[in-house]
Amino acid sequence: MSKVIVVTSGKGGVGKTTTSAAIAMGLALRGYKTAVMDFDIGLRNLDLILGVERRVIYDFIHVINGDANLNQALIKDKKCENLFVLAASQTKDKNALTKEGVKRVIDELKQKDFDFIVCDSPAGIEGGAKHALYWADEAIVVTNPEVSSVRDSDRMLGMLDSETYRAEQNQEPVKQNLLITRYNPARVDRGEMLTVEDIKEILGDVKLLGVIPEDDSVMNASNKGHPVILSESRASEGYKDVVSRLLGEELEMRFITGEKGFFKRLFGG
Numbered sequence: 001m002s003k004v005i006v007v008t009s010g011k012g013g014v015g016k017t018t019t020s021a022a023i024a025m026g027l028a029l030r031g032y033k034t035a036v037m038d039f040d041i042g043l044r045n046l047d048l049i050l051g052v053e054r055r056v057i058y059d060f061i062h063v064i065n066g067d068a069n070l071n072q073a074l075i076k077d078k079k080c081e082n083l084f085v086l087a088a089s090q091t092k093d094k095n096a097l098t099k100e101g102v103k104r105v106i107d108e109l110k111q112k113d114f115d116f117i118v119c120d121s122p123a124g125i126e127g128g129a130k131h132a133l134y135w136a137d138e139a140i141v142v143t144n145p146e147v148s149s150v151r152d153s154d155r156m157l158g159m160l161d162s163e164t165y166r167a168e169q170n171q172e173p174v175k176q177n178l179l180i181t182r183y184n185p186a187r188v189d190r191g192e193m194l195t196v197e198d199i200k201e202i203l204g205d206v207k208l209l210g211v212i213p214e215d216d217s218v219m220n221a222s223n224k225g226h227p228v229i230l231s232e233s234r235a236s237e238g239y240k241d242v243v244s245r246l247l248g249e250e251l252e253m254r255f256i257t258g259e260k261g262f263f264k265r266l267f268g269g
Contacts, residue, residue, distance in 0.1 A: 002110040004117045005246075006136040006174075010152025012123035014142045015181040018218055019239075020120035021049045022229040023140070026243035028083035029229075032115040035074070037105070038088035039132040040122040041096060047087045050077065051225025061089040064101035070108050079230065084114075097131045106135055125159060134164055138175040138246075140209060144182050145193040150202050153178070157206060177209035179242065183255060184214040196256050210242035213255040 007020040017040070024036035037060060038046035047053040052075045058068035063086070070086075077083035086105070089096065109117050121132035133139060139160050143153040160174045161167060167174075180199060187193045194202075196211065217233035229239040234255065241251050 002114050002117055003137050004106060004119065004135055005138045005140065006119040006121055006133045007140045007142060008121040008129060008133055008156055009123055009142045009149070010125065010154075010156045011144070011149045014123075014144045014149055015212070015218070016123065016142050017045050017049055017120055018222060018228060019140065019142055019179060019181065019212075020118050021046060021227045022236075022239040023243060023246070024116070024118040025050075025077075025080060025083055025227040026229050026239055027116050027118075027246070028077070028080045030243065030247065031082065033082050033084075033113060034116045034118065035084045035086060035109050035114045036118040036120060037086040038120050039097070039128050040120065041088050041092055041128055042090065043122070044088040044090045046120050047075075047085060048225060049222050050083075050085055050227060051079075052077065052085050052087075053225070056087045059087045059089045060105070061092045061096045063105055064096065064098070070105065070112075095127065097128060099131060099134055102131050103135060125155060129156075130159070130163060133160060133174070136160075136164060136174050137166075138177065140177045140179050141206070142179045142181055143199065145180060145184075145188070145195070145199060147194065147202075150194065150199050154203055157203065176206050177246075178203065178206045179209050179212065181212040182214045183211050185256075187214075196253075208253065209245055210238055211253060211255045212238040212242075 007016050024034050028034040055075050058073040062068040063073050075085040119132045122128040141153050141156050143149045164174050213234045215235035217231050218228050218235050221228040221231050228235050
């Protein structure tokens with residue numbers, strides 16, 4: 001049975017597309033037939049990070065509008081035969097997306113026996129992000145260890161509780177996961193970043209899926225059109241752990257140090 005996973009956040013620039021590409025590639029490398037869809041209509045970066053930008057002829061909106069079929073628009077990744085990419089349009093705006101159109105595409109992907117359908121959401125709480133999360137079974141909320149990013153993540157968790165198909169139909173809620181990216185223990189030591197415990201204190205009871213360390217290899221990989229999970233790096237190891245946890249494996253949480261929390265530092269605890 002197909003599982004729809006949305007990768008989302010309230011704040012831009014936290015690493016959603018890097019995360020979507022890494023997780024989709026990681027699942028595919030584990031033998032699962034995986035599709036990853038770019039919902040950032042008008043911008044389109046997922047194809048760049050995956051290195052398939054020159055192969056995009058038809059996109060998500062072409063399929064929704066009936067100008068191309070899904071087989072024409074899906075791009076099979078050359079690095080992993082189990083991974084398929086559906087690019088966003090660069091010429092349309094987010095109003096081109098509709099709940100019904102998104103559902104048709106997702107239903108057709110399910111009929112093609114995809115194990116996982118990863119939805120790379122744009123930032124914020126507007127149409128594109130709402131369409132990306134509406135049909136989700138599971139969500140990965142990406143945050144950086146800074147107050148504004150965490151606050152915006154709290155808003156996204158609220159939307160997942162109330163503005164999805166599952167919520168409207170009183171079904172089992174969308175499973176929520178938290179992913180912390182660009183975590184730097186040295187900066188945590190200096191009080192420049194929130195600790196993991198600080199973030200959990202703000203967001204409450206949400207499952208921590210993983211911590212991705214701050215790592216120059218992320219930018220290097222993106223610039224080369226090479227998902228960072230394929231590199232030899234600490235960030236790659238972090239994403240491999242995330243994929244394993246998504247598949248139900250129990251792993252020790254790496255790349256964390258047990259420093260005094262932001263609130264304790266603030267109030268002298």
